[in-house]
Amino acid sequence: MADWIPIALSRDVPVGITRAVIVDTREVMIWRGEDGVAQVWEDRCPHRGMRLSLGFVRGNALNCLYHGWQYGAGANCLRIPAHPDLTVPPTIRANAFAAAETGGMVWMSDDSAAPPPQLPALTPVISLAIEVAPERVLAELGGSTAEPLIELPFAADTLQIGWHRVHAAKTMLHATGAGADIGAATAHLRALRQNLEQGVAA
Amino acid sequence: MPKLYDYVLSGSCYKVRLLLNMLGIAYETQAVDFFPGREHKRPEFLALNPLGQLPVFEDAGLVLRDAQAILCHLASSYDASGQWLPRDVRFGSVMMWLSFAGGELMAISGARMIAMLNYPGDLATLQAKARTALRLLDDHLADRAQAGGLWIVGATPTIADIASFPYVALSHDAGIGHEDYPAINLWQRQVRKLPGFVGMPGVPGYF
Numbered sequence A: 001m002a003d004w005i006p007i008a009l010s011r012d013v014p015v016g017i018t019r020a021v022i023v024d025t026r027e028v029m030i031w032r033g034e035d036g037v038a039q040v041w042e043d044r045c046p047h048r049g050m051r052l053s054l055g056f057v058r059g060n061a062l063n064c065l066y067h068g069w070q071y072g073a074g075a076n077c078l079r080i081p082a083h084p085d086l087t088v089p090p091t092i093r094a095n096a097f098a099a100a101e102t103g104g105m106v107w108m109s110d111d112s113a114a115p116p117p118q119l120p121a122l123t124p125v126i127s128l129a130i131e132v133a134p135e136r137v138l139a140e141l142g143g144s145t146a147e148p149l150i151e152l153p154f155a156a157d158t159l160q161i162g163w164h165r166v167h168a169a170k171t172m173l174h175a176t177g178a179g180a181d182i183g184a185a186t187a188h189l190r191a192l193r194q195n196l197e198q199g200v201a202a
Numbered sequence B: 001m002p003k004l005y006d007y008v009l010s011g012s013c014y015k016v017r018l019l020l021n022m023l024g025i026a027y028e029t030q031a032v033d034f035f036p037g038r039e040h041k042r043p044e045f046l047a048l049n050p051l052g053q054l055p056v057f058e059d060a061g062l063v064l065r066d067a068q069a070i071l072c073h074l075a076s077s078y079d080a081s082g083q084w085l086p087r088d089v090r091f092g093s094v095m096m097w098l099s100f101a102g103g104e105l106m107a108i109s110g111a112r113m114i115a116m117l118n119y120p121g122d123l124a125t126l127q128a129k130a131r132t133a134l135r136l137l138d139d140h141l142a143d144r145a146q147a148g149g150l151w152i153v154g155a156t157p158t159i160a161d162i163a164s165f166p167y168v169a170l171s172h173d174a175g176i177g178h179e180d181y182p183a184i185n186l187w188q189r190q191v192r193k194l195p196g197f198v199g200m201p202g203v204p205g206y207f
């Protein structure tokens, strides 16, 4: 897997929310507590495997929906409601990925050795799922599967579009722009989505 | 007292329970053994609703079927503010999305019955229809958000939101997550924060 992968627009993960994402067939989730820091974890509770994206955020902690195990920003389990007096062993942890935010997107990495890219702040446009293989989407938009961003000229602007592979036949785009007319850029990208999907169906 | 013929696992009955709670209306329920009893196909129930579908709502001699129609009745009779079914330029849009909630979005219900209750049917076809409907709603909500709006129609929640929420929230039961739908993910959280919100099995009551 490439070093750093953009998986969502920061705008779509405000404080207090969970967001499920499929990244190269893996179930991943993003959440953001009151400290404002985006966390990217495997979407699986270490207790019984419940999807953590179905849980809820309180303060700076994520609570699993199933039995209420509570995890802090460092991914360690803070509290097990069935055993309120227990000091939770530090080995009980959610599986956290390295996470970063830059260019208006949330990024994840399997390996935090390489620093995340440094991008200027851009205006979020739209995230779109396209039921077409990434290779084909990138060929159409003039990008490369070796690069996490696509530069797409649109009107007087250049859209910076992060992308991630959902699975072999689905791609998710996360588009941002400098001074773009957001409505027009969104309509343009939806038209591209339709063309690509019709091309696959044809 | 108004009476809801109810099945606890029904997303359509849940539409009605949601608005009853949000409007603070006292009501009684009569449980209908939809599964496995198929009580909704028995003569006594067919006398109330010849379509043999839930929910049915009785109110002061009126007998109503169809969740969307019942939402209209509740808003019309009990919501003095007029917020839930606005009688202005928003009216047609609310009706349009109500139709969508009782129409295209119900593909999720069909897929869920196959996935959960082993009902006969083509799961893949219904899931594809459900995804088409969810994408349409997500595109709409993304446009609304870009214009600064949180709700399906206008600046306040309406019965269009209430009618759409249950099966969107229950789509997990039909094998469809919300990964592809970031605007739906933001909207459904707003719905859960509304005063009087209640959950149902599969939809937690808090968020």
Ligand code: FES
Pocket (backbone or CB within 6 Å): A045, A046, A047, A048, A049, A050, A064, A065, A066, A067, A068, A069
């Ligand atoms: S599965 Fe998460 S707390 Fe039990």
